[in-house]
Amino acid sequence: MNTNVIELHIWQLVAAYVFILILLAIVKIRGIKREKEILISSVRMTLQLILTGYILMYLFENESWLLTLLVLLVMEIFAINNIYRRVNVRISNQLKKIIALSMVTGTVTCLLYFIIIVIGLRPWFSPRYFIPISGMLIGNSMTGISLGVSRLVNDINNQKHLVESSLMLGATPKIASKEIVDNAFDSAILPTINSMVGMGIVFLPGMMTGQILSGVSPVTAIEYQIAIMLGILGSVALTVILFLQLGYKTFFNKKSQLVFESTESKQ
Amino acid sequence: MFRFQNVTYKDIINIKSLTIPSKKIVCITGESGGGKTTLLKLLNKMISPDSGEIFYLDEPLEELDAISLRRKVIMLPQNPAIYNGTVKDNLLIGLKFSEKAMESDDKLFISLQSARLNKKLDDSVDNLSGGEKQRLALARVLLLNPDVFLLDEPSASLDEETEKIIIENLVAQCKQNAKSIIMVTHSNKIATTYSDLIIRIDKGKVVNEEAMI
Numbered sequence: 001m002n003t004n005v006i007e008l009h010i011w012q013l014v015a016a017y018v019f020i021l022i023l024l025a026i027v028k029i030r031g032i033k034r035e036k037e038i039l040i041s042s043v044r045m046t047l048q049l050i051l052t053g054y055i056l057m058y059l060f061e062n063e064s065w066l067l068t069l070l071v072l073l074v075m076e077i078f079a080i081n082n083i084y085r086r087v088n089v090r091i092s093n094q095l096k097k098i099i100a101l102s103m104v105t106g107t108v109t110c111l112l113y114f115i116i117i118v119i120g121l122r123p124w125f126s127p128r129y130f131i132p133i134s135g136m137l138i139g140n141s142m143t144g145i146s147l148g149v150s151r152l153v154n155d156i157n158n159q160k161h162l163v164e165s166s167l168m169l170g171a172t173p174k175i176a177s178k179e180i181v182d183n184a185f186d187s188a189i190l191p192t193i194n195s196m197v198g199m200g201i202v203f204l205p206g207m208m209t210g211q212i213l214s215g216v217s218p219v220t221a222i223e224y225q226i227a228i229m230l231g232i233l234g235s236v237a238l239t240v241i242l243f244l245q246l247g248y249k250t251f252f253n254k255k256s257q258l259v260f261e262s263t264e265s266k267q
Numbered sequence: 268m269f270r271f272q273n274v275t276y277k278d279i280i281n282i283k284s285l286t287i288p289s290k291k292i293v294c295i296t297g298e299s300g301g302g303k304t305t306l307l308k309l310l311n312k313m314i315s316p317d318s319g320e321i322f323y324l325d326e327p328l329e330e331l332d333a334i335s336l337r338r339k340v341i342m343l344p345q346n347p348a349i350y351n352g353t354v355k356d357n358l359l360i361g362l363k364f365s366e367k368a369m370e371s372d373d374k375l376f377i378s379l380q381s382a383r384l385n386k387k388l389d390d391s392v393d394n395l396s397g398g399e400k401q402r403l404a405l406a407r408v409l410l411l412n413p414d415v416f417l418l419d420e421p422s423a424s425l426d427e428e429t430e431k432i433i434i435e436n437l438v439a440q441c442k443q444n445a446k447s448i449i450m451v452t453h454s455n456k457i458a459t460t461y462s463d464l465i466i467r468i469d470k471g472k473v474v475n476e477e478a479m480i
């Protein structure tokens with residue numbers, strides 16, 4: 001890394017907390033009852049990042065494939081649980097399994113391709129690269145799949161009538177739910193695509209900003225940013241496709257009947 | 268054609284034995300909530316009995332492939348779905364779903380006429396009235412030319428005059444082409460005028476079967 005990086009002193013960091021104080025003052029004056037959340041979230045952020053910093057330092061100094069994979073596993077588990085919590089609809093256990101399977105398969109496939117072919121990392125588990133890259137792929141895929149799950153489950157529930165009518169006209173479950181599946185795919189990957197459009201103009205992506213601040217040349221930072229953006233898109237698309245292809249089937253049984261959860265509306 | 272043996276579905280249907288003959292006009296009547304729609308859905312395997320067996324042409328429904336069955340035994344639901352697009356889109360979508368060959372515009376137009384729907388093929392479906400939507404859905408089913416029509420109150424939102432013309436037309440076509448109709452209706456007049464057999468369903472049971480001569 002470059003040597004002319006400005007190292008932040010503790011008092012400088014503390015000075016940044018002024019923003020929190022300002023926010024607290026504002027909500028206090030306006031009587032918005034959010035002081036507790038703001039305090040908790042800033043404390044959590046601070047503690048979590050400090051902890052992560054030390055963990056990463058330890059990992060970087062003790063390079064080992066076992067530890068790297070362990071971190072990957074922890075991230076996957078965290079992301080999958082986060083999806084279960086974030087999705088605002090009730091999901092069956094079968095669907096939960098499919099979410100987990102698609103997340104792991106999709107992100108790991110893209111991650112390996114990215115690590116081995118795109119950046120040719122050696123050793124492949126070098127935590128300085130492996131961990132942040134997998135974090136970005138997993139985090140974005142997590143967001144994508146959450147959107148896809150909500151949309152799929154909501155649409156099938158709301159459009160049962162349409163799906164049922166299509167089945168009555170002789171459609172296979174696949175065709176009867178095609179439009180719903182396509183829409184779910186769309187809404188899952190749109191945020192990623194939109195963020196690509198604004199990138200570099202409307203905002204500087206976090207990873208690139210971080211690299212530039214820590215002294216990397218903007219051109220190198222941009223190269224990484226482009227590569228990682230493509231990797232993220234691939235990973236989001238793959239996990240979502242896997243999820244949808246397996247997921248829509250859980251709403252039908254072997255007899256091509258819609259599986260109702262006790263709420264079929266009376267005609 | 269259809270034969271029921273001790274069929275139960277939840278606590279909605281409980282039919283010890285029932286035979287529905289083929290190439291006939293069969294009407295199903297009964298009070299609202301009696302299980303008529305549920306009965307039709309059992310016939311095209313949209314749902315399956317919890318116990319007992321249903322036979323179609325002497326084969327147990329359990330052993331028939333649901334999709335191919337639904338391409339021969341087609342149900343026109345009580346509130347048929349209309350898909351976004353034009354009248355033509357809605358006619359063709361049935362052919363697409365059941366993987367049949369597309370039909371010419373002339374053929375589409377004839378099906379609209381049989382359903383007494385006075386609309387152009389490229390009219391949008393957005394402004395169709397309830398009754399027009401029902402007739403569009405009927406035209407769509409006619410186009411599919413099934414062996415068995417399962418019609419769930421096909422004329423519920425039509426005036427008496429239109430209802431009479433449509434049903435008369437339908438019955439004539441079915442007699443001519445040796446097709447079967449199983450039709451749920453609230454109208455006693457329709458049932459007694461056109462059907463060969465009237466089955467009365469109450470609280471999930473067959474309470475009366477009346478053959479008309």
Ligand SMILES: Nc1ncnc2c1ncn2[C@@H]1O[C@H](COP(=O)(O)OP(=O)(O)OP(=O)(O)O)[C@@H](O)[C@H]1O
Pocket residue numbers: 260262264266267277279298299300301302303304305306345
């Ligand atoms: N999937 C289902 N789960 C539980 N109950 C259902 C289900 N489908 C229908 N029912 C109930 O079963 C009964 C029969 O319903 P069905 O739709 O077959 O009646 P129907 O004879 O067609 O009535 P209508 O003349 O009003 O159309 C009703 O009480 C209905 O609420």
Ligand SMILES: [Mg+2]
Pocket residue numbers: 267303304305345419
């Ligand atoms: Mg009904």
